[in-house]
Amino acid sequence: MHILAPDTTWDLVLCDVMMPVMNGLELYRHVREAKPQLAADIVFISGGATTHETHAFLAALPNVQLQKPFRVEQLLELLDERVGQKSPSALLPKDR
Numbered sequence: 810m811h812i813l814a815p816d817t818t819w820d821l822v823l824c825d826v827m828m829p830v831m832n833g834l835e836l837y838r839h840v841r842e843a844k845p846q847l848a849a850d851i852v853f854i855s856g857g858a859t860t861h862e863t864h865a866f867l868a869a870l871p872n873v874q875l876q877k878p879f880r881v882e883q884l885l886e887l888l889d890e891r892v893g894q895k896s897p898s899a900l901l902p903k904d905r
Contacts, residue, residue, distance in 0.1 A: 813839060813840065813843045813844065818847065819847065819850060820850065820891070820892045821850050821852060821888070821891050821892055822840075822850055822851045822852065823852050823854055823875075824836055824837070824851050824852065824853055824854065825853075825854045825855070826853050826854065826855040826859060826863060826867070827855070827856075827859075832863075833851075833853055833854075834863060834866050834867075836851070837851055837853075837870075837872075848872075849871065849872060850891075851872055852872065852873045852874070852875060852887065852891075853867060853870075853872055853873070853874045853875070854874075854875045854876075854877060854879075855867070855874065855875075855876060855877065856876070856877040856878075857876060857877070873887065873891070875887065
């Protein structure tokens with residue numbers, strides 16, 4: 810996984826809870842194991858169709874969550890709060 814490479818950092822990760830190959834919870838666990846200092850920078854996005862286990866896992870985390878559908882203003886506000894007034898290129902992995 811490229812985002813877990815030792816020299817890769819990020820400001821924020823927007824992660825859907827339900828994905829085809831690896832769900833958001835699995836990604837979070839991998840990040841927490843490999844880069845615990847960055848696990849809090851994962852923002853979970855969900856349409857609400859989650860299992861009881863997923864709901865309990867997300868409820869136990871301090872991570873920010875966006876519920877779909879969300880408004881662009883909500884996303885921009887979140888980016889401003891978490892990342893600040895940076896250029897769009899600052900949102901790319903720093904090793905690029």
